[in-house]
Amino acid sequence: MKVLELKNVSKVFYSKTQETQAVSNLNFDVNEGEFVAIIGPSGCGKTTVLSLISKLIQPTSGEVKLYGGSNVGYMLQRDQLFEWRNIERNVQLGLEIQRKLTEENKRYVENLLKKYGLWEFRKHYPAELSGGMRQRAALIRTLATNPDLLLLDEPFSALDFQTRLDVCDDVYAIIRSEKKTALLVTHDISEAISLADRIVVLTERPATVKAIHEPRLNHIAQPLKRRESPDFSKQFELLHKYLHGETQ
């Protein structure tokens, strides 16, 4: 079942001196339970695509269709935890905004905190947590409103390499065990291969679909292990070619 469908979506930004076409004629869809990665060079329009899907901006032409509930959870590049709120109050932010802070939902969030090792830290402030834990808190904040589709915008790019691999495993495990549909944006080929069921390769700006690739590594449970698979380097080469335009 489709959760999301983009039909001929284009977006042009206007400013005093110029117009910037960020997205051009974009078509792809995401099915329920799928983990899709969008990969493309920096500045090609990836963030713009996520903003379009979360309805923060409207497409210039074309259509963004969300099926089922249209509840989308957006995880930004940096964790964006509020320094003056403790972890518990941070992860409840979305529920507060949507006026859904019921006892039931509070218990749901409590459960998430317990399941994912942040329960003891619920009264701590973001500054007291490590980068990985902060990212986990940001993910739980996104999950708290029980979204049908998770949007992740380069969620690991602010972390150093070693932490990035661990947090990547961590986030993947949580998303899978919560049975969420996820759409992740990245410019890192390895990240895309190790995480996604399907990879949408975008062109340089204006972004349009260049290729759609399936890594077929689902038989390996953890992203970190997938990186060690013999298939991995072949896939890397292939995607590298896609990305840098030698194959059409």
Next chain:
Amino acid sequence: MKNNFTKEHLLYLRGQRVHKILVHTARIGVLVLLLGLWELAAQLNWIDSFITSCPSRIWKKFIELVAAGTLWHHMGVSTYETLAGFAIGTVLGYCIAVVLWWNVFFKETFEPYLVVLNSLPKIALGPIIIIWAGTGKASIITMAVLISVVITAITILNGFVATDKEKALLLRSMGANRFQIFTKLVAPANVPTLMATLKINVGMAWIGSIMGEYLVSKEGLGYLLVYGSQVFQLDLVMTCTVVLCALAGLMYGAVALLEKIVVKRF
């Protein structure tokens, strides 16, 4: 906790403490030295204490004023005017900042007016204020408000506008309206800005109330200062100045304490 420190750590802490004590001693030392020199110069007639006054004469005057009960009265009047100007100026300035943040059209319309008002010496408005608000406390409080309100509005508005755009984006992606963005993000994120503004406004409000008293009043420390200079009683002028310093310092200290309590997290 205490015994967990290593020897080196304890040594470091002692070094810090010694440094702090030294600074405090030096501060008091400078004051004592200056006062001592002043007193000595007056006693030995190096300077004419009729026009320079001196610490012992100031002290005598202070006791005299306290005994007569007049000092408390004048202090009370000035403090009341200052606190009123401080409170009204801060609240009003904050409200203006909220309105201008809320509506970009308003912001763009009124910003140049704020800039002009900010560079205008508010004392120039004295005559107008007197005509409109009379020669009583209302005029003086108006002056204190005028001096603090513009700078408050500008500083707070700048803080509001500089609030993390990404965090606002996060809230919008959760479906937040502008009111929620204000209460959940912009207001709490700018508590430190507000505290900094309060500190500035202590000074602004005192300038306003004392200047107001120079212009119109029949009571208050500003009045006493003007009176003292007119009858050439330097002891009175100096005593008032010292008392004014103490009051302003006290008020600043209170705000600094409030900041320390509130700003821990922000």
